[in-house]
Each structure stands twice: as C-alpha cells, then as structure tokens.
Amino acid sequence: MAAARRMVVVGGDAAGMTAASQARRLQGPDELKIIAFERGDYSSYSACGIPYWVAGDVGQRDDLIARTPEQHRERDIDVRMRTEVTAIDPDRGRVRARELPRDAPPGPEFWTEFDDLVLATGARPVLPPLPGIDAEGVHGVQSLEDGQALLERLDALQGPDRKGSGNGGDRLRAVVVGAGYIGVEMAEALVRRDFEVTVLEGAPQPMTTLDPDMGELVRDAMCDMGMEVVTGTPATAVETDDSGRACAVTTGETSYPADVVVLGLGVAPETSLAREAGLPLGESGGLLTDLAMRVRGSENIWSGGDCVEVLDLISGRTRHVALGTxxxxxxxxxxxNIAGGYATFPGVVGTAVSKVCDLEIARTGLLEGQAREVGLQFVTVTAEATSRAGYFPGSRPMRVKMLAERGTGRLLGTQIVGREGAGKRVDIAAVALTAGMTVGQMTYLDLGYAPPFSPVWDPVLVAARKATAAVSG
Amino acid sequence: MAAARRMVVVGGDAAGMTAASQARRLQGPDELKIIAFERGDYSSYSACGIPYWVAGDVGQRDDLIARTPEQHRERDIDVRMRTEVTAIDPDRGRVRARELPRDAPPGPEFWTEFDDLVLATGARPVLPPLPGIDAEGVHGVQSLEDGQALLERLDALQGPDRKGSGNGGDRLRAVVVGAGYIGVEMAEALVRRDFEVTVLEGAPQPMTTLDPDMGELVRDAMCDMGMEVVTGTPATAVETDDSGRACAVTTGETSYPADVVVLGLGVAPETSLAREAGLPLGESGGLLTDLAMRVRGSENIWSGGDCVEVLDLISGRTRHVALGTxxxxxxxxxxxNIAGGYATFPGVVGTAVSKVCDLEIARTGLLEGQAREVGLQFVTVTAEATSRAGYFPGSRPMRVKMLAERGTGRLLGTQIVGREGAGKRVDIAAVALTAGMTVGQMTYLDLGYAPPFSPVWDPVLVAARKATAAVSG
Structure with missing residues (x-):
C-alpha cells in the first residue's frame, strides 16, 4: 500500500481548518495525513463575533469556537496548537516550526514535510507606528485573546454590573481609533456598555467602504446614538499616565481622554512567511492564487482566507477582502482540490454588511471612486424607500444608492443604509452583479412581496428603476 | 392642434391606476386624456393588507389606500367611481358603462370611446357552490368593503376590547375555509384576535403552493399556534341558524361550529367582460398578453394585474399569479407603452412570501409537481440552517428546500419555511433563477455576511452546496 500523502496546514482558523475538514471528508487517514499548525490557543473561531462578545450579545468565548482542537483530532486531523511555523521551504516541500509553550521559551525548531501545503495565516491588525500604541489599555480585537483581554479590562473598569461610571464616579470613556467595520462595531459594543464613546477616523467620513454621501448617513446615526465621531483628523499618539497606561488619544490639536482605547483600523494580510519563501503577493500584500486557490506558480501550495487577494468580478482586479464567509x-x-476533486472559487463582488446599534450598513460592487479608478463611465442614483409596506407596523426607511454603467446599464454597485430589514437586501444586488444584470433587468425582478416583508416595489427595485431612467436619459 | 388621444382604464386598483399614473407622468392632458372606471368605492388600495387590518396591525381602512380618487383627479386622471363597465366593443373602440349610485338602481348605459384600453379588472374570490355560502356571517376578504364588513362583524362579536369570549361567555370560534395565502393570513388575524380558529383545507396539506413536506412544517407550526388544521376534507356546506346566519361549516362527516366564517379559497381572474368581447384567455381564464402587456391579437387593448396570465420563466408556460407587486x-x-415609450414585463419566476404569526413561508420557481409536469428531471435537497450566526441572539432555524435540474445543475426552485429572517432570503434564489444560475454557481455567491445577519454559509448557500453534490452525485 502506498504511504499516505501529507497535507500540512498553517493556521488553524476558518480557511485552514475548513480545508482540513473538507479534505478529511473526502479522504480517510490511510490516504491523507493532515497536520495543522496553529500558533495560538484556539482553532476554528469566529473573529467577527468578538464585538458582540464584548457587547454582551454572545455569552462566552467558547460560543465563538466552531470546533475545538479536540474535535478536529477526533476526525483524524492532527492539530498542533501553540506551534508556530517559522519558514516555508517550497523546493524541498517542508515547513519549519517550533512549539510555543506557555510561560517558557520557544521549543527547538523542527522540519515537517508536506505533499500539499495550505497557507491560511490570516490577517494582522493594521497598527500605525504611533507613540504609545503599545501601552497597556490599548486593545486590538483580532483574536480571542484580544477579546478576552479587552473584556477583562472593561469588567475591571465597570465592575460586575457593567455600570457606565468608574470607581471614581466619573463617566467611563472609550476612544475607538478607526471607523471601518471593526471600529463601528466596537463603538456599538462600548456604547451599549454605557461608555462615552469617541470614534476617531483619519478619513473625512466614517465607513470609507461606502461613498461619502452614504458614509454621512452613518455619521449622523452614530451621533444620534450619542457617539462622538471625529473625522479627517487621524490619531497621532496615545497618551499614557504615570503608570504607563493609556489615558487619552491625541490628534495633534485635540486630546480625547480615554479609560480604554480600542483599535479598529482594519487588517492586512499576514504573509511574512510567504514573502520570505518568495511566493507571489499582490499590492495589498495578499497571496495571489488561481481560482482553484493554488498559489500562482506553485504545484502544491494553496492559500485562502484573510491572507489572500481574490478576484473582484466587477473591476477585474484582485483585492484583499477579510471575511469569514x-x-x-x-x-x-x-x-x-487536495483530496483529488476539483473546485474553484470564482471571485467576489465586494459584498459586506454590518450594523451600528440598529443602523444597518451594506454594500456590494464598486464605489464611485473604484468605478472611476477602473475607467468605467457610470450614473448614480439614490432612492428612499421602506422595508415593509408603508402602512405596516415596523416599516423602516432606508436609502439605496446604485451605480450603473452608462450606455449598457450594467449594474456596478449598490450601497444600502437603513434600519431593520435594510442590510440583507444587498444580496439581491450581489446576485444581480454576479449574473451581470442590467438595472433594467433588475427593475422587473420577481422578488418576495407581502406587506410585512416589502413594499410592492422593493427598495432595491426602486433604485434600479431610477437607475434605468438615468442610464437611458 | 390634434385632439388628445383617449386612454380608458377599466378597474381603478393597482394595475389600472399605475398605468394611468405612468402615462400621465409621460404625457400631459393635451396629448392624452385618461378616463378610469371603477365600480367600487375605492381606488388604488392594497387588498394584500386586509388581513393585517383585520388583525389590528393596520389601524384604519384609509391606511390601505395609496391614492384616493381625488388625488388621481388632481393629476388630471378622470376617475369615475361606482361606474361599471358592462361591455367592450373592440371593433369600434368603445366601452359601455353605467353608474351604480348608492341606494338606487343603476343609471342608464352609455358608451365611451378609447384609443387605448386598459383592462385591469382584477380577480374575484373563488366561491364553491356550497349550500349556505351566501349566508350572513360568511365573509370574503377581497375588497375593502369585504374587510370592513368582517371587521364590523368581529367587533360586534367581541365588543370594543376585542375579547375572545362572546356575549354568552363562550369562546368565540372562527372557521377559515382554505389554507392558502389568504387563508393562513386570516387564520393569524383571527388567532391574534383571540378566536378559536379552525382551518379547513380540501388538499392533504396547508399551503399547496409548497411541496407537501414543506407544507407539513406549516401545519405543525399552525397547530403549535393553537389553530386546528383540518386537511383532506373539503367543506361541503355552511350551516345556518334560525335567523339565517352561518353557525357552522360541515365537511360532510364533521360539523365545525363558527361564530364567523372566512373564505380564503384564492382568486380567479375576473375576465367576464374580456370573454364576452372575444379576447384571448388562458387556461386559468386570465387574459393572454405579449410582453408589452398588450392583449394578444389586439392593437390597442392592454391588460395587467390580477386578470392576466404571465409568462413563467422557468416552466415556459403562462400562469395566473395574483400579486400587487x-x-x-x-x-x-x-x-x-401607451404614452409612446417601450417597456416589457419579462415574466415571473413564481416568487411568493407570506407569514402565519412568526412563521415565514416563501417559495420561488417550481415545486416538485410542477417540475415533473413540464418534464424536467431534477434532484431535491433540504437543508436546515439558521438566520444568523448560531451563537448570535435571535438566530432562528429555517428549512430550505431546493430543486435543481439533473445533469445541468440549473436551479429550478426554492422553498423556505422558518422564523424571522427566513422569508426574504427567497430573493437570493429568485434572482439566481432569473439569471439561470446553476446551484454550483450559487454555492459561491458573495452574499452579505456578519454574525447578526447570517451564518458564514447563508442558509440558501447551504442548500445550494447540498444540491450541487446531489446533481453531480
């Protein structure tokens, strides 16, 4: 009998462990040996759930763990926790690794051979080199360890009943640096924990994943929720008190006092290993793969998840999109593919959805700036509509912005900002984008209609109808 | 200056008055004179809102009226209320009509000429010829007048505080005949008004717009809501008391006592005028049109709304679908088109969504029986998934059933039964169906993902993935 092939996975979260599980589903341990290295303490967890854990929606850390190392091992996946891969040797088909025991120096390095290698090293938080950014009291929210540390800090500040005033009786203050997805989600978590929240964003608007006019809607809503939103003024330093703990964030001119500082500046692909091994990286630093998720130029190295760039089906360019889905x-x-099948990931259209308290924020396709960048000529329209029949209780307003190619009418992008029922409507546009539909075709889409679910013209169709008129006008 | 052309509309609800409004938007009264005849008291109202008015979600009748006759007249649309069209003379381009004054015999008949005629005569409730079906206490819910009469009856039974017991102290009982959309929506309304509700359905399952296995989920949920659901036993008579008022519905063997009887047996196209004028009708009795909504074989007669058959894009056949959207x-x-433009309605994919209390019910495309009827070979799968990330509060289960063509993998239909967040997910499948996507293509759709909105694999994608495996297996 032939020896089992060896699949080595670097990174024990969504992409890596899904690859391992799927391969195991298709091939047993006699055919395929699977070894997964994870340098942290957790496997297969939901980083996107951390803001809701901090907010209290999710009761405990373990709720965010889809599958523990033990559960993987029961399925014959050899998961090596607290084990860091320190080098890849593509030519000889091996990786170098070492154990990272708790409270002890790293163990000796050793080599492990692979027939197929999966790089699923994920992303790291963007950390600008600001003075004080490493101070105690400055928290990222990328890993479960980060989330745990932040929760402990908040609980220490607030006490068990999560009061909004500290031990001295003053209102507790949080500064969130960055107003992208993570920033606004953390702002929600902290407001709901009764902190006075200031969000600092270097760009002129919150949510730069939206066009400025739609981002302004988010700003207005955040202000109505009692948050202070400071834009156009990047943070320049974290100030510390005598004990070395963060006590304020300054933008140069103004200092914003903080009992806790949360960093939400987005993430970048974690590809230092790949870079050192000479593997091809895109502009964002993400690994470049083919549609089978094989690293370009490699035979047996694969990559997926937050460390790759993916094909954007609308712009035709590759881009970095860090999303668990x-x-x-x-x-x-x-x-x-490793288990002998054939599958491809066709690419993305740039869909994302988020919320700040009851404000839902969604987008798909290209923003105005992105469409201009790739040289497209387009029209834009915005439409106001409601989530249900206007007369139905709970009907909430939303704004839908739509971009369509001038001349052809092809849908290029859709942004939605509204209340309950707004966010997931972006899926309609996401599927239409994938299918290459025109806004004219979209206008007559047969969508689910009943008064509790939609007006007779779904908000997305109202926008499509308007865009159709603009394209032909 | 040439005389204005004359557009005559028969039926003052959604299709007719939207046609009038759209034509008026494009052409002024000097170019186009618009006359609309409506035999009832209301224009442009939402019949689909009636169950929610009865339930108390919608406060008053006028909330269901999108535009009053006066509002139409302000826009130079000559709306003639309580005026019945009694004949169409296509050859001479004229219709015969008469006024129906309140509390007086009909007025004299008169002829009105048209250059373009819009038949928007809507649908009439299906009324089986049962003994007693015309008795007092038997209510349809097709028109606002119907809704008003039912509400008055319920209020008389319940008193101003809408108690669930009658004047004699007994629990009030309602029998709903028919368990389609209207039937289940009315069952909800009556349960929420504290009636003891029995639903009688001749078919073996409620919601025959779903496959039997999915319909059973609806039955189970309705029973859990405290309704009695009797299937497979059609109503055979309405029993009346000494005063001639309905007091029970019998299925032959069993008699179900009723303080009020509500008919929810669906609707059929109201096309008696068109039939007498020799216009072409389909199998359901609905008018047949081209994609511009011009009646087949006519130059200047148009039709839309509940009185037409539309092209089903999946089966390639025409069918009757009565929906305001x-x-x-x-x-x-x-x-x-009447105002000199050019537009087409491409057809439907058979999407519908409804709810019974918190149970959401949705479908698009073909059921198993329909797919067999048109000779398609297909696989079916069902998937259980949740509306949000499993760990997120408010995450609710749903079942998604998917039909895909054997061999090609083309999506043929999707049915969803679940709780909050289930119903409108059918839109994903509706767009994919319209685009002719395969379930393999759907599996990698870039849908909105964040823990409060979806699991990493949206329930529709879970079903698509399963269907892909079934198609290739």
Missing amino acids: HANKHGQVIGA | HANKHGQVIGA
Whole structure:
C-alpha cells in the first residue's frame, strides 16, 4: 500500500481548518495525513463575533469556537496548537516550526514535510507606528485573546454590573481609533456598555467602504446614538499616565481622554512567511492564487482566507477582502482540490454588511471612486424607500444608492443604509452583479412581496428603476 | 392642434391606476386624456393588507389606500367611481358603462370611446357552490368593503376590547375555509384576535403552493399556534341558524361550529367582460398578453394585474399569479407603452412570501409537481440552517428546500419555511433563477455576511452546496 500523502496546514482558523475538514471528508487517514499548525490557543473561531462578545450579545468565548482542537483530532486531523511555523521551504516541500509553550521559551525548531501545503495565516491588525500604541489599555480585537483581554479590562473598569461610571464616579470613556467595520462595531459594543464613546477616523467620513454621501448617513446615526465621531483628523499618539497606561488619544490639536482605547483600523494580510519563501503577493500584500486557490506558480501550495487577494468580478482586479464567509469557501475549495476533486472559487463582488446599534450598513460592487479608478463611465442614483409596506407596523426607511454603467446599464454597485430589514437586501444586488444584470433587468425582478416583508416595489427595485431612467436619459 | 388621444382604464386598483399614473407622468392632458372606471368605492388600495387590518396591525381602512380618487383627479386622471363597465366593443373602440349610485338602481348605459384600453379588472374570490355560502356571517376578504364588513362583524362579536369570549361567555370560534395565502393570513388575524380558529383545507396539506413536506412544517407550526388544521376534507356546506346566519361549516362527516366564517379559497381572474368581447384567455381564464402587456391579437387593448396570465420563466408556460407587486409593474409597463415609450414585463419566476404569526413561508420557481409536469428531471435537497450566526441572539432555524435540474445543475426552485429572517432570503434564489444560475454557481455567491445577519454559509448557500453534490452525485 502506498504511504499516505501529507497535507500540512498553517493556521488553524476558518480557511485552514475548513480545508482540513473538507479534505478529511473526502479522504480517510490511510490516504491523507493532515497536520495543522496553529500558533495560538484556539482553532476554528469566529473573529467577527468578538464585538458582540464584548457587547454582551454572545455569552462566552467558547460560543465563538466552531470546533475545538479536540474535535478536529477526533476526525483524524492532527492539530498542533501553540506551534508556530517559522519558514516555508517550497523546493524541498517542508515547513519549519517550533512549539510555543506557555510561560517558557520557544521549543527547538523542527522540519515537517508536506505533499500539499495550505497557507491560511490570516490577517494582522493594521497598527500605525504611533507613540504609545503599545501601552497597556490599548486593545486590538483580532483574536480571542484580544477579546478576552479587552473584556477583562472593561469588567475591571465597570465592575460586575457593567455600570457606565468608574470607581471614581466619573463617566467611563472609550476612544475607538478607526471607523471601518471593526471600529463601528466596537463603538456599538462600548456604547451599549454605557461608555462615552469617541470614534476617531483619519478619513473625512466614517465607513470609507461606502461613498461619502452614504458614509454621512452613518455619521449622523452614530451621533444620534450619542457617539462622538471625529473625522479627517487621524490619531497621532496615545497618551499614557504615570503608570504607563493609556489615558487619552491625541490628534495633534485635540486630546480625547480615554479609560480604554480600542483599535479598529482594519487588517492586512499576514504573509511574512510567504514573502520570505518568495511566493507571489499582490499590492495589498495578499497571496495571489488561481481560482482553484493554488498559489500562482506553485504545484502544491494553496492559500485562502484573510491572507489572500481574490478576484473582484466587477473591476477585474484582485483585492484583499477579510471575511469569514470567503475563508470558509476558500477552505472548502482547497480541501476538495487536495483530496483529488476539483473546485474553484470564482471571485467576489465586494459584498459586506454590518450594523451600528440598529443602523444597518451594506454594500456590494464598486464605489464611485473604484468605478472611476477602473475607467468605467457610470450614473448614480439614490432612492428612499421602506422595508415593509408603508402602512405596516415596523416599516423602516432606508436609502439605496446604485451605480450603473452608462450606455449598457450594467449594474456596478449598490450601497444600502437603513434600519431593520435594510442590510440583507444587498444580496439581491450581489446576485444581480454576479449574473451581470442590467438595472433594467433588475427593475422587473420577481422578488418576495407581502406587506410585512416589502413594499410592492422593493427598495432595491426602486433604485434600479431610477437607475434605468438615468442610464437611458 | 390634434385632439388628445383617449386612454380608458377599466378597474381603478393597482394595475389600472399605475398605468394611468405612468402615462400621465409621460404625457400631459393635451396629448392624452385618461378616463378610469371603477365600480367600487375605492381606488388604488392594497387588498394584500386586509388581513393585517383585520388583525389590528393596520389601524384604519384609509391606511390601505395609496391614492384616493381625488388625488388621481388632481393629476388630471378622470376617475369615475361606482361606474361599471358592462361591455367592450373592440371593433369600434368603445366601452359601455353605467353608474351604480348608492341606494338606487343603476343609471342608464352609455358608451365611451378609447384609443387605448386598459383592462385591469382584477380577480374575484373563488366561491364553491356550497349550500349556505351566501349566508350572513360568511365573509370574503377581497375588497375593502369585504374587510370592513368582517371587521364590523368581529367587533360586534367581541365588543370594543376585542375579547375572545362572546356575549354568552363562550369562546368565540372562527372557521377559515382554505389554507392558502389568504387563508393562513386570516387564520393569524383571527388567532391574534383571540378566536378559536379552525382551518379547513380540501388538499392533504396547508399551503399547496409548497411541496407537501414543506407544507407539513406549516401545519405543525399552525397547530403549535393553537389553530386546528383540518386537511383532506373539503367543506361541503355552511350551516345556518334560525335567523339565517352561518353557525357552522360541515365537511360532510364533521360539523365545525363558527361564530364567523372566512373564505380564503384564492382568486380567479375576473375576465367576464374580456370573454364576452372575444379576447384571448388562458387556461386559468386570465387574459393572454405579449410582453408589452398588450392583449394578444389586439392593437390597442392592454391588460395587467390580477386578470392576466404571465409568462413563467422557468416552466415556459403562462400562469395566473395574483400579486400587487406584479400589478404595479404591469401598470408601469402599460402606461409607458401607451404614452409612446417601450417597456416589457419579462415574466415571473413564481416568487411568493407570506407569514402565519412568526412563521415565514416563501417559495420561488417550481415545486416538485410542477417540475415533473413540464418534464424536467431534477434532484431535491433540504437543508436546515439558521438566520444568523448560531451563537448570535435571535438566530432562528429555517428549512430550505431546493430543486435543481439533473445533469445541468440549473436551479429550478426554492422553498423556505422558518422564523424571522427566513422569508426574504427567497430573493437570493429568485434572482439566481432569473439569471439561470446553476446551484454550483450559487454555492459561491458573495452574499452579505456578519454574525447578526447570517451564518458564514447563508442558509440558501447551504442548500445550494447540498444540491450541487446531489446533481453531480
């Protein structure tokens, strides 16, 4: 009998462990040996759930863990926790690794051979080199360890009943640096924990994943929720008190006092290993793969999740999109391919959805700036509509912005900001984008209609109708 | 100056008045004179809102009226209320009509000429010829007048505080005949008004717009809501008391006592005028049109809304689908075409959504029986998934059933039964169906993901993934 092939996975979260699970589903341990290295303490966890854990929506850390190392091991996946891969040797088909025991120096380095390698090293938080950024009291929210540390800090400040005033009786203050997805989600978590929240954003608007006019809607709503939103003024330093703990964030001119500082500046692909091994990286630093998720130029190295760039089906360019839903799909594709099947990940259209308290924020396709950048000529329209029939209780307003190519009428992008029922409507546009529909075709889409679910013209169709008129006008 | 052309509309609800409004938007009264005849008391109202008015979600009748006759007249649309069209003379381009004054015999008949005629006569409730079906206490819910009469009856039974017991102290009982959309919506309304509700359905399951296995989920949920659901036993008679008022519905063997009887047996196209004028009708009795909504074989007669059959894009056949959302789109198309533009209604994929209390029910495309009827070979899968990330509060289960063509993998239909967040997910499948996507293509759709909105694999994608495996397996 032939020896089992060896699949080595670097990174034990969504992409890596989905690849491992999918490969195992298709091939047993006699055919395929699977070893997964994870340098942290957790496997297969939901980083996107951390803001809701901090907010109290999610009761405990373990709720965010889809599958523990033990559960993976029961399925014959050899997960090595607290084990860091320190080098990749593509030519000889091996990786170098070492254990990271708790409260002890790293163990000796050793080499492990692979027939197929999966790089699923994820992303790291963007950390500008500001004075004080490493101070105690400055928290990222990328890993479960980060979330745990932040929760402990908040609980220490607030006490068990999560009061909004500290031990001295003053209102507790939080500064969130960055107003992208993570920033606004953390702002929500902290407001709901009764902190006085200031959000600092270097760009002129919150949510630069939206066009400025739509981002302004988010700003207005955040202010109505009692947050202070400071834009156009990047943070320049974290100030510390005598004990070395963060006590304020300054933008140069103004200092914003903080009992806790949360960093939400987005993430960048974690590809230092790949870079050192000479693997091809895109502009964002993400690994470049083919549609089978095989690293370009490699035979047997695969990559997926937050460390890759993916094809944007609308712009035709590759881009970095860190989202658990993509990571899972990448893993599925990689696992199938390694186990002798054939699968491809066709690319993304740039869909994202988030919320700040009851404000839902969604987008898909290109923003105005992105469409201009790739040289497209387009029209834009915005439409106001409601989530349900206007007369139905709970009907809430939303604004839908739509971009369509001038001349052809092809849908290029959609942004939605509204209340309950707004966010997931972006899926309609996401599927239409994938299918290459025109806004004229979209106008007559047969969508679910009943008064508790939609007006007779769904908000997305109202925008499509307006865009159709603008394209032909 | 040439005389203005004359557009005559028969039926003052969604399709007719949308056609009038759209034509008026494009052409002024010097170019186009618009006369609309409506035999009832209301224009442009939402019949689909009636169950929610009865339930108390909608406060008053006028909330269901999108535009009053006066508002139409202000826009130079000559609306003639309580005026019945009694004949169409296509050859001479005229219709015969008469006024129906309140509390007086009909007025004399008169002829009105048209250059373009819009038949928007809507649908009439299906009324089986049962003994007693015309008795007092038996209520339809097709028109606002019907809704008003039912509300008055319920209020008389319950008193101002809407108690669930009658004047004699007994629990009030309602029998709903028919368990389709209207039936289940009325069952909800009556349960929420504290009636003891029995639903009688001749078919073996409630919601025959779903496959039997999915319909059973609806039955289970309705029973859990305290309704009695009797299927497979059609009502055979309405029993009346000494005063001639309905007091029970019998299925032959069993008699179900009723303080009020509500008919929810669906609707059929109201096309008696068109039939007498020799216009072409389909199998359901609905008018047949081209994609511009022009009646087949006619030059200047148009039709839309609940009185037409539309092209089913999946089966390639025409079918009758009575939905306000289609009526509005038809009206838009007709109005544009009459006013010198060009628009088409491409057809439907058979999407519908409804709810019974907190149970959401949705479908699009073909059921198993329909797919067999048109000779398709297909696989079916069902998937269980949740509306949000499993760990997120408010995450609710749903079942998604998917049909895909064997061999090609083309999506043929999707049914969803679940709780909050289930119903409108059918839109994903509706757009994919319209685009002719395969379930393999759907599996990698880039849908909005964040823990409060979706699991990493949206429930529709879970079903698509399963269907992909079934198609290739």
